[in-house]
Amino acid sequence: MLTRKQYDLLTFIHDRLQETGVSPSFDEMKSALDLKSKSGIHRLITGLEERGYIRRLPHRARALEVVRLPENTEPENLPIRNRRVEDIRQREIGTHASTVRGSADSVQLPLYGRIAAGTPIEALRDDAAHVEVPAALLGRGDHYALEVDGESMIDAGILDGDTVIIERGEKADEGQIVVALVDREEVTLKRFRHLGGQVGLEPANKSFQMQIYRPEQVNVQGRLVGLLRRY
Missing domain, CATH: 2.10.109.10 (Umud Fragment, subunit A)
Structure with a gap:
């Protein structure tokens, strides 16, 4: 199970790799997900890595590999956005x-x-x-x-x-x-x-x-x- 932001980030990385063969930078990820800091991106990447969706390639800057995509096309049971x-x-x-x-x-x-x-x-x-x-x-x-x-x-x-x-x-x-x-x-x-x-x-x-x-x-x-x- 992925959160909405984890799912959005995984999709963004996958699409960028398919288009250019190079994973996006932290600044590009931050902008794409409308986050205020890179620490939030780091946390999302760590979560995806722990769950086996992506892998960081050693000794290479900006090197991410998408190992697998979610079985469902949309993340399940996510909280409604803008809820109090x-x-x-x-x-x-x-x-x-x-x-x-x-x-x-x-x-x-x-x-x-x-x-x-x-x-x-x-x-x-x-x-x-x-x-x-x-x-x-x-x-x-x-x-x-x-x-x-x-x-x-x-x-x-x-x-x-x-x-x-x-x-x-x-x-x-x-x-x-x-x-x-x-x-x-x-x-x-x-x-x-x-x-x-x-x-x-x-x-x-x-x-x-x-x-x-x-x-x-x-x-x-x-x-x-x-x-x-x-x-």
């Missing part, structure tokens, strides 16, 4: 949803879709979906579930396709694995780090780099309290 930020936030953390009780030993939690254990992506939302989890995994707080997309947390035992149980909250201690809302539009699962006057979102995979942001760019949405896996 507060509406996005509410949908991300389920502020309007309540926990549904299952059997005596289980609880049905709202399942809000897939969250990146890689570069931040826009999480899918489906208010009708639920997942049944053991009641013993839950504390006294409010909880919701997300499916993991990506492999950047594998060294923490969190694999692609796992379901993580999140306790809602806006604060995190050093080193806790959290759901973080980045730039008020993208959601990711990472280990939270305080870096002086900045915030680090650290992967648990040596292949991926820590992403560093200004504090105002990151809003903690909850912390990891449990994990479910199907075999």
Whole structure:
């Protein structure tokens, strides 16, 4: 699953390679996607690379190769453009949803879709979906579930396709694995780090780099309290 901007960037790179045989520059990508900085392009490229859509060719400047294109011609389930930020936030953390009780030993939690254990992506939302989890995994707080997309947390035992149980909250201690809302539009699962006057979102995979942001760019949405896996 690609975000709208990831899909647009992949299409732009592919079309340029088909036309000229040379990948576009960061400035050209920034202009094509109407972004304000090259850091946003770097983040999108990293996301595409982590998901196996593009590959950076070593020892060559501006060398990108499109490995594959999405199976669908359009990205699926993307959020509506120009939606109010507060509406996005509410949908991300389920502020309007309540926990549904299952059997005596289980609880049905709202399942809000897939969250990146890689570069931040826009999480899918489906208010009708639920997942049944053991009641013993839950504390006294409010909880919701997300499916993991990506492999950047594998060294923490969190694999692609796992379901993580999140306790809602806006604060995190050093080193806790959290759901973080980045730039008020993208959601990711990472280990939270305080870096002086900045915030680090650290992967648990040596292949991926820590992403560093200004504090105002990151809003903690909850912390990891449990994990479910199907075999």
